[in-house]
Amino acid sequence: MTEPTPVPTAPAAASGPPRKLRFHVLRHDPRDPASVPHTEVFELEEAAGMTLFIALNEVREQLDASLAFDFVCRAGICGSCGMVINGRPGLACRTLTQDLPADITLAPLPAFELIADLSVNTGKWMRGMSERLETWVHSVEQDPDLRCIEPTMDPELADRIYELDRCIECGCCVAACGTARMREDFVGAVGLNKIARFALDPRDARTDADFYELVGTDDGVFGCMTLLGCHDVCPKGLPLQTQIAFLRRRMARTGLG
Amino acid sequence: MKVIYTDVLVIGGGLAGLRIAIGARRRGHDAIVLSLVPPKRSHSAAAQGGMQASLGNVAKGQGDNEDVHFEDTIKGSDWGADQQVVRMFVNTAPKAVRELAAWGVPWSRVRQGDREVIINNQKVTITERTEAHGLVAQRDFGGTKKWRTCYVSDGTGHAMLFAVGDQAIAQGVPVHERKEAVALIHDGSRCYGAVVRDLITGELTAYVAKATAIATGGAGRVYRVTTNAVICEGIGAALALETGAASLGNMEAVQFHPTGIFPAGILVTEGCRGDGGLLRDANGHRFMPDYEPEKKELASRDVVSRRMEEHIRKGNGAKSRFGEHLWLDITLLGRKHIEHNLREVKEICQYFLGVDPAEQWIAVRPAQHYTMGGVRTTYTGESPTLRGLFAAGEAACWDMHGFNRLGGNSVAETVVAGMIVGEFIADFLEGPKGDLDIPTALVREAVEAERAKLDVLLHGGGGERADALKIEMQQIMTDKVGIFRGGADLEEAVHRLQGLLVRSRSIGLRHRADGPNPELVTAYRTQKMLKVALCIATGALARTESRGAHFREDFPRRDDSHWLKRTLASWKDPADTLPCLAYEPLDVMSMELPPGWRGYGNKDYVDHPDTPRRAEELERLRERLQGTDRHAVQAEIMPYEHLLPARFRGRNERIDERMP
Numbered sequence: 001m002t003e004p005t006p007v008p009t010a011p012a013a014a015s016g017p018p019r020k021l022r023f024h025v026l027r028h029d030p031r032d033p034a035s036v037p038h039t040e041v042f043e044l045e046e047a048a049g050m051t052l053f054i055a056l057n058e059v060r061e062q063l064d065a066s067l068a069f070d071f072v073c074r075a076g077i078c079g080s081c082g083m084v085i086n087g088r089p090g091l092a093c094r095t096l097t098q099d100l101p102a103d104i105t106l107a108p109l110p111a112f113e114l115i116a117d118l119s120v121n122t123g124k125w126m127r128g129m130s131e132r133l134e135t136w137v138h139s140v141e142q143d144p145d146l147r148c149i150e151p152t153m154d155p156e157l158a159d160r161i162y163e164l165d166r167c168i169e170c171g172c173c174v175a176a177c178g179t180a181r182m183r184e185d186f187v188g189a190v191g192l193n194k195i196a197r198f199a200l201d202p203r204d205a206r207t208d209a210d211f212y213e214l215v216g217t218d219d220g221v222f223g224c225m226t227l228l229g230c231h232d233v234c235p236k237g238l239p240l241q242t243q244i245a246f247l248r249r250r251m252a253r254t255g256l257g
Numbered sequence: 258m259k260v261i262y263t264d265v266l267v268i269g270g271g272l273a274g275l276r277i278a279i280g281a282r283r284r285g286h287d288a289i290v291l292s293l294v295p296p297k298r299s300h301s302a303a304a305q306g307g308m309q310a311s312l313g314n315v316a317k318g319q320g321d322n323e324d325v326h327f328e329d330t331i332k333g334s335d336w337g338a339d340q341q342v343v344r345m346f347v348n349t350a351p352k353a354v355r356e357l358a359a360w361g362v363p364w365s366r367v368r369q370g371d372r373e374v375i376i377n378n379q380k381v382t383i384t385e386r387t388e389a390h391g392l393v394a395q396r397d398f399g400g401t402k403k404w405r406t407c408y409v410s411d412g413t414g415h416a417m418l419f420a421v422g423d424q425a426i427a428q429g430v431p432v433h434e435r436k437e438a439v440a441l442i443h444d445g446s447r448c449y450g451a452v453v454r455d456l457i458t459g460e461l462t463a464y465v466a467k468a469t470a471i472a473t474g475g476a477g478r479v480y481r482v483t484t485n486a487v488i489c490e491g492i493g494a495a496l497a498l499e500t501g502a503a504s505l506g507n508m509e510a511v512q513f514h515p516t517g518i519f520p521a522g523i524l525v526t527e528g529c530r531g532d533g534g535l536l537r538d539a540n541g542h543r544f545m546p547d548y549e550p551e552k553k554e555l556a557s558r559d560v561v562s563r564r565m566e567e568h569i570r571k572g573n574g575a576k577s578r579f580g581e582h583l584w585l586d587i588t589l590l591g592r593k594h595i596e597h598n599l600r601e602v603k604e605i606c607q608y609f610l611g612v613d614p615a616e617q618w619i620a621v622r623p624a625q626h627y628t629m630g631g632v633r634t635t636y637t638g639e640s641p642t643l644r645g646l647f648a649a650g651e652a653a654c655w656d657m658h659g660f661n662r663l664g665g666n667s668v669a670e671t672v673v674a675g676m677i678v679g680e681f682i683a684d685f686l687e688g689p690k691g692d693l694d695i696p697t698a699l700v701r702e703a704v705e706a707e708r709a710k711l712d713v714l715l716h717g718g719g720g721e722r723a724d725a726l727k728i729e730m731q732q733i734m735t736d737k738v739g740i741f742r743g744g745a746d747l748e749e750a751v752h753r754l755q756g757l758l759v760r761s762r763s764i765g766l767r768h769r770a771d772g773p774n775p776e777l778v779t780a781y782r783t784q785k786m787l788k789v790a791l792c793i794a795t796g797a798l799a800r801t802e803s804r805g806a807h808f809r810e811d812f813p814r815r816d817d818s819h820w821l822k823r824t825l826a827s828w829k830d831p832a833d834t835l836p837c838l839a840y841e842p843l844d845v846m847s848m849e850l851p852p853g854w855r856g857y858g859n860k861d862y863v864d865h866p867d868t869p870r871r872a873e874e875l876e877r878l879r880e881r882l883q884g885t886d887r888h889a890v891q892a893e894i895m896p897y898e899h900l901l902p903a904r905f906r907g908r909n910e911r912i913d914e915r916m917p
Contacts, residue, residue, distance in 0.1 A: 031458065031772050048578070049521070051609070061724050065776035066768040070294070073486045075523045076608055077415060077601060078298040094608035115435075115457055116773040123295025123434045127426065136423035137361035144359045146352035147907045148916060150312075152391025155366035159597075162363040162409055165416055169297055203361055 019046040019102050023059065025067070026107040029116045039105075040064075052085065052092035052106075056118075068116035076235065079170030082109050083118050089172035091235045092118075109175040122171040129187055133214050135194045140205045153202070164197035164243065166236045173240065176229030185219040189230035189240045192221055196243040199250075208254040216255050221248045258704055259462040263289045264686055266450050266466035268438045268493055270296030272414075272671035273650030273678075274472030275421045278430045280679020286686050289464065290425070290432045291453060293488050297422045300474050300486040301671060304414025305601050306528035307396060307406035308672075309665035310350035313911045314367050314392040316383050321395075321403035322914070323347040324887055328850060330663060333400045333557050335805035335815060336843070336852040337507065337629075337659025337823070342636050344849070344897040346657045346673050351909040353672045354393060354407050360420045364393040365408050365598075375533025375589055377553065378543070388912055396598075397531040398664040400557035400857070406665040411526050411601045414668050421672070436462075437492075439781065441469065441646065442703040443500050448646035449695065451496070452707045456778070459771035461708055463700045467691045468682045470638070470647040471497060472675075475628035479790040480739075481731035483625035484517050484524035493652040495785035497632040498792065498836070502643040504827040506633035506654030506841075508789070509796035512662055512806045513562040513740050517624025519582035521609055524626065525602045525619060527664040530554040532598065534587040536565065537618065538573040541584075549857055556857035559661040559806040562623035566740050569622075577620070584618035591615070623740060627651065627667060629658040629806065630793075633825055633841075636900050637685075638678030644690065647682055649674040656823065660805025680902035711771070714780045719765035723780040726757050726764070730783070730790050733757075738794050743810045747798035754794055755834045758787040792826040792836045799838055800824065803859070817852050817865035821845065845871050849895035 021044050028037040042059045053074045060067050069092070072080040076094040083092050084107040086100060097104070112120035129135070173189035180186045195215050198204045215221045224244055231241040265281045267274045270292030278288040290296065313321035326347040331338055358364055369390035371382050376397075398406040409416040425432065438451040442463065450466040476491025477483035497503040515536070516525045530536070535543050536554055548564040549556045556564075565583055568574070574581030587595060587602070592615040595603055599614075606614045632640060632648035634655055640646040649655070650671045657670060685691045713719070737750035764780045771777070802816035803809050821843045826836040845851055845867035852868055854860050875894060882890045888908065892898070898906055910916045 029770075029772070032770075049609075060775060064768075065724075065766070066770065066774065068773045068775060071487055072294050072298045073300065073303050075303065075605060077412075078294075078300075078302050078486065080294060080298045094604075096608070096611075119773065121435075123298075126295060126297070127432070127434075130423060130426050134427070136427040137359075137420075139359060141359070144355070146355045146905075147910055148355075149910045149912070150355045150358045150393055153364075153366055154391060155368045155394075158363045158366045159410075162365075162412070162416065165363055165409075165419065166412060168302075168415070169295075198361075201361060201363075203359065 021046050021055065021097055022103050023055065024103065024105045025117065027117045028114065030114050046097055050097045052095045052097065053081065055097060056092065069118040077168065079168030082122065082170040082172045082175065083107065084109060084175065089175040089233045091170060109171050111174050111177070111180045112171060122169065125171065125174070126169045126190070129191045133187060133191050133194060135198065137198065137201060137204045138206050139203060161197060161201050164193055164200065164238065167193055167238055168236060170235060172233045172235060173230035176233040178227045178229065179223045179225055183219055183223055186223050187215060187220055189244065191215070192224070192244050192247055193238060193240060196247050208250060212251055212254045215247070216251050221251050224248065258701060259460070260700065261289070261462060261464050263287045263464065263466050265468045265470060265682055266464050267291065267470045267472060268451060269472035269474065269652065270432055271299035271301040271472060271474055271650065272418055272421055272668065273675045274470065275425045275430070276672050276675025277470050277472060277649060277679040277682060279421070279425055279428050280676060281683050282428045282430055284683035286683060288430055290430060291436045291438055291464070292432055292434050293437055293456065295434055296425070296432050297418055299418060300489050301418045301668065302415045303486060303524065304668035305411040305524065305526035306398065306531065307408030307413045307665050308354065308417070308669040309398070309401070309405045309663065310354040310407050310669060311347065311403070311405055312351055312354065312393055312395060312407065313403070313913065314389045315395045315404050316385055317397065317404035318395045319913065321405055322887070322911070323909070324891065325402050326350070326405060329401045330657065330666060331850045332855040333661050333663040334659025335661055335855065336817070336821065337510065337656070337805055339636070339656045340849050340895060341897045341900060342655050343657045344895065345636065345677060345901050346670065348901065348909070349673045349676060349905050350669050352905055353669065353676060357417055357420055357672065358393060360424050362416050362420045363409055365410060367392050367394045378535060378589065386912070396528060397555065398527055399530065399552070399555045399561065400663045406531065408528065410597070411528055411599050417668065417672065438496055440703060440707050441496050441500050442700055443502060443643060444696070444699055445502050447644045449693065449699065452703050457773055459774070461704050463704050465695055465700060467686055467693045468645050468647060470649060470678065470682060471632055471652050472648065472650050473652045475651040476789050477625050477628065479730060479734050479786050479793065480625035481735040482517065482522045484514055484522055485625070490782055490786055491628065491789040492782060492785055493648070494631055495789050497640070497646065497648065498788055498826070498828045499785070499831070500643055501827065501829050503640040503646055504633050504642060504825040505792050506630055506656055506823050506825055507660065507796070508630035508792040508826055509800055509807050509824060510629035510660045510805060511625060511793060512558055512627035512629060513623040514558055514626030515561040515565055515623050516585050516621040517626070518605065518610060519577070519620040519622045520579040522624040523605055523609055525585065525605060525621065526599070527558070529585060529587050529599060529602060532594065533590055534585055535589070537584040537586050538568060539575040540573070544568050544573065552857045557661055557855070558664060560858040562740055563808060565623055575620070582620045582622040585621045586618045587614050588616060588618070625735070627662055629660060629662055630654050637681040638674065639681070639685070647678055649678040660807055676905060677902060680904055711777070711781070714764055714777060715766060715769050715771065717765060719763035721760045721764045723764045723776065723783045726761050727779060727783045727786065730754060730757055730787055734790055734793070738797055741808055741810050742797055744798065747794060750794045751791065751798055754787060754791050758791065758834050761787055788828060788836070795836055795838060796824045796826060813859065815859070815862035817868065818863050821852065821865050847895065849891070851875070
């Protein structure tokens with residue numbers, strides 16, 4: 001077996017001096033009556049391998065201790081740091097500055113309650129969505145005997161369920177959604193994907209008629225205008241386009257049926 | 258003053274905390290979960306590789322059972338663990354996997370027939386049994402005799418957290434998000450809840466509860482280089498410590514994970530090595546077999562991390578502008594396997610290193626990863642010294658990990674401890690111990706005291722900068738209290754941390770808002786983190802032996818004759834600058850597995866005087882019981898089943914061990 005050549009993984013030292021980055025950050029504290037939304041510019045020198053996580057923490061440490069933003073895992077798995085980066089919703093922690101121009105515009109995700117600056121209350125929105133759509137397995141058997149061998153599941157099916165289960169509820173799909181901007185109660189691609197996930201899961205006893213009760217409206221699957229911003233921005237690359245189309249056909253059939 | 262009353266206040270919305278709340282709800286009690294962040298964003302989500310449970314479904318797991326899992330865990334712990342607790346854990350872990358399966362976790366499943374895997378750099382064909390088809394699959398992890406780690410691709414923690422989080426919603430468990438407990442309310446012998454700060458409005462509220470459970474995870478962020486999420490700052494442990502009544506166990510036991518990506522410290526799962534990945538040096542040489550001929554890359558994490566650092570010290574590290582590192586090579590697993598079973602790894606390499614791990618090697622170096630120590634509890638999860646205070650998961654020292662935790666045992670502990678401690682909390686609430694006379698003055702005074710502390714930070718005019726103190730603390734911990742430790746370094750660390758703690762009492766802020774003020778949060782957390790860091794450093798300085806992840810270059814041998822005991826750190830007076838250390842001996846004569854060689858790592862250790870006696874006693878016992886089944890033998894040696902909540906007792910069925 002031939003061994004691949006080890007590659008230096010840190011970005012090669014750029015030729016010339018490091019770039020000066022200008023972060024144009026939309027700032028506002030809705031609880032402060034004196035606050036008006038405005039853009040503030042912070043300048044930083046770019047460093048090798050710099051992500052927006054590193055950059056924003058540097059801004060906070062060196063330039064403005066009051067700047068509000070959310071990071072948790074800083075590894076692209078928890079979904080805390082969704083924000084609008086140069087006009088496009090994405091996860092800030094895994095966005096490298098080297099992939100962006102020197103002028104970087106950062107704004108909070110729209111469609112969610114603003115906490116302050118770049119911090120929005122996605123948690124509250126997601127909990128509401130989960131309660132409405134009952135995003136849990138509705139088991140036939142309430143209290144299985146845990147000592148016994150688990151029921152089998154087709155390995156391919158388990159993989160297909162995980163495929164849809166990979167959603168991290170970051171809210172980027174909702175922020176990129178035309179319908180969500182017009183209809184406050186639209187469940188978004190995140191909600192529709194969850195219904196598709198539970199509809200696929202044989203452990204969930206709900207039928208299409210049950211799911212129709214949850215998403216068979218304009219706030220559900222029929223509200224989608226197929227603009228598919230959700231599909232384009234999903235950081236996990238979930239097959240949202242296919243799932244929404246599939247769910248809509250299924251729900252239309254149920255509704256007409 | 259706002260007061261909220263509940264039966265159980267759970268501090269922390271990760272897997273352990275949510276599972277406790279669900280357990281209490283099922284028994285008819287009210288529970289409120291406090292969480293710094295939306296609970297599905299907790300650090301539990303970052304557990305990639307899987308959860309150990311001895312289901313024995315895959316061919317390489319055949320013959321696995323609780324006995325083997327028990328032995329692996331005790332050896333992994335370097336005999337620091339509580340053996341009865343480990344027994345409770347290994348017997349409940351299969352039940353936890355099965356419960357999670359019922360709750361919708363899409364566990365990866367066994368496919369019958371032949372499949373090709375990589376073992377020790379060789380392609381090997383494994384034939385999975387027909388009767389195992391569709392059952393939960395297991396993969397290989399370090400320090401285990403059998404393939405035992407159940408997984409969901411490499412997003413295990415994520416899938417578990419979402420299933421449990423959704424169950425909590427289904428059970429109507431309220432989660433108060435973006436709320437932070439800043440102090441426990443207690444009178445020195447009974448805990449009454451917590452003073453809680455709203456991270457959005459800054460408001461303080463008293464949460465009064467019959468039982469309070471700390472499930473806040475680890476303290477990784479006291480180190481500069483860590484795989485932990487930014488919220489893992491050891492605050493739960495600090496809350497318990499600051500009561501002066503509860504103590505922290507084994508805080509010096511800190512695990513470093515071999516494969517943090519370099520230099521960011523983001524974790525790539527042990528599943529990479531479990532699935533056949535290799536560690537290489539600057540010359541491309543696979544060096545682990547030189548050090549650990551038996552387990553190679555799959556020795557326990559403490560051993561692999563030390564060997565890696567040792568190899569770098571010998572001049573074999575790859576050099577980069579950020580320092581030296583080694584390589585993790587998973588190219589041999591093939592693109593299909595990586596894109597199917599190691600997708601998070603692939604994404605992390607792609608986004609943070611710009612590397613395709615199917616083609617290129619991954620730069621890695623050990624990084625702080627896990628806090629074995631935590632709030633000392635009994636087997637029920639309750640503090641032995643502060644009634645009504647419970648702890649579970651990484652925040653607790655229950656103590657099933659001793660001085661080193663096995664990969665796949667942490668995410669397993671979160672749900673298993675959540676199940677068990679949740680039941681014990683319900684028992685507590687239903688018995689006389691749970692009765693509560695609420696001294697309202699105590700509640701009011703607790704809130705006023707916290708208000709006063711915040712006011713000093715906001716308006717006291719102190720000149721110290723919180724973030725500067727925090728960074729200095731992190732640097733000291735990484736430089737002086739890391740993988741290789743020595744008396745001089747540790748003394749220096751303790752001395753400097755003490756200095757920082759004193760300075761932290763005059764922190765002043767540049768930004769004085771009381772609402773969403775990140776600088777204020779850093780300020781009060783840094784004060785707490787410094788106490789936790791001091792517990793780690795003083796514990797490490799005092800422990801003049803090497804055990805598990807605690808390695809002293811000046812005392813390289815494990816010394817059971819002096820150190821087969823658990824460190825207990827407490828903070829008697831808020832004005833103190835050092836914790837008080839006390840020790841709790843482990844009783845060899847009641848151990849099921851008396852101390853010996855782990856099967857990897859250093860063979861050189863000093864026996865406890867009781868060890869040969871116990872070994873001989875066990876030999877005689879086993880001779881007498883020859884021919885009896887393994888459960889009966891075990892029950893004779895070290896009974897534990899009576900300790901388990903009734904709901905979780907009973908044997909676990911396997912393909913090869915059918916229910917009678």
